[in-house]
Amino acid sequence: MLVWERPEPPDRPVLGPLSRERIVRTAIRLADADGLEAVSLRKLAAALGVGPMRLYGYIATKEELLDLMVDAVHAEIRPTGDGWREVLCSLAEATRQAVHQHEWLADLIGGRPQLGPNTLASGEAVVAAMGGVDLDAAVPAISAVNAYVIGAVRREITERRAERATGMDKKQWQATFGPYLERTFATGRFPALAMVVRDGPHLDADQTFRTGLDFLLDGIEARISS
Template sequence: MLVWERPEPPNRPVPVPLSRERIVRAAIQLADADGLGAVSLRKVAAALDVRPMRLYSYIAGKEELLDLMVDAAYAGIHPVGDGWREVLRSHAEATRRAAHEHEWLADLLGGRPQLGPNALANGEILVAALGDVDVDAAMPVVGAVNAYVIGAVRRENAERRAERATGMDEKRWQAELGPYLVRTFATGRFPALAAVVRDAAHLDADQTFTLGLDFLLDGIEARLSK
């Protein structure tokens, strides 16, 4: 029986009260502070001041714990809007915010199917917003938006981690690598790239995400209108 259907053990008179909610909250705190590598049943048990074996009364193992963590994050993702386009945009932006708040989330999305109650409620809102869209197109549309969000956030998080590890922000990166690009582009071997670097608007992360999402939604709209 999946964790979503399996009842919790009855309350017992023990020194430290325990529940799946407390276990998940402790795991999320560990992951927020030090990444997914910091999450283990032993470390979660230590944070809760209980023996590791006690956790197995509530979860079968780490995989279930990760599933519960993802579903807890989905509780904060509430797509809203009039029409499928607004709802999908709201979903994308809310998912991005959640993945910035919890950097580990983007690493878990897009893997195993998310079947927790909060994830299913989110999916219900998205599919319902698509209304009369052909049933065979509904999940590919939602999947395309999710794939865009996951890819964009993973790139953003990788840039943040690299900046924390090296201390190089965008300005410092440009100062160090700019002369190399100038020399390379001066060879004339990469004229298209040189024109983009020289002439295109340099967008920040928010602008880049919004513009890419617009391109995707425009493409979906054009396909659905055929």
């Protein structure tokens, strides 16, 4: 029986109150602070003040725990709006915000389908918003937006982690590598890239995300309308 359907064991107050919700909430707190590496069952049990074996009454494997954590965060991803475009835009923005709040989520989204109740509720809202759009267009459209968001937020989180690892923010990185690019472009071997760097738009992360999303939604709208 999947974890979503499996009942919890009866509480044993003499050993300290415990529940699946409390376990997941604590695991998310540990992951938010120190990443997924901090979410071993041993560390989680220590944070809860219980023995590791007691956790197995609520979760059978670490994979189940990760699924529960992802689904709990999906409670924060509730697409809203009038019409499919607003709802898809809301889905993208809410997912990005959730990943920024819970950096570890970038490592877990985009794999096998999540089947928890919060994730299903989010998916239900998105599919329902497609309204009269034919399923042959609606399903690829939703998949395209999800793929765009996953790729975009993973890049942002990768850059954030690189800044922490190197101690260089974007401006410091540009100051360090800028002279090398200038020397390289001066050879004339990469004229198109040189033009992009010198004359192209230099958008911040928010602008980059929303501009790319608009391009994608415009393409979906043109396809649906044709």
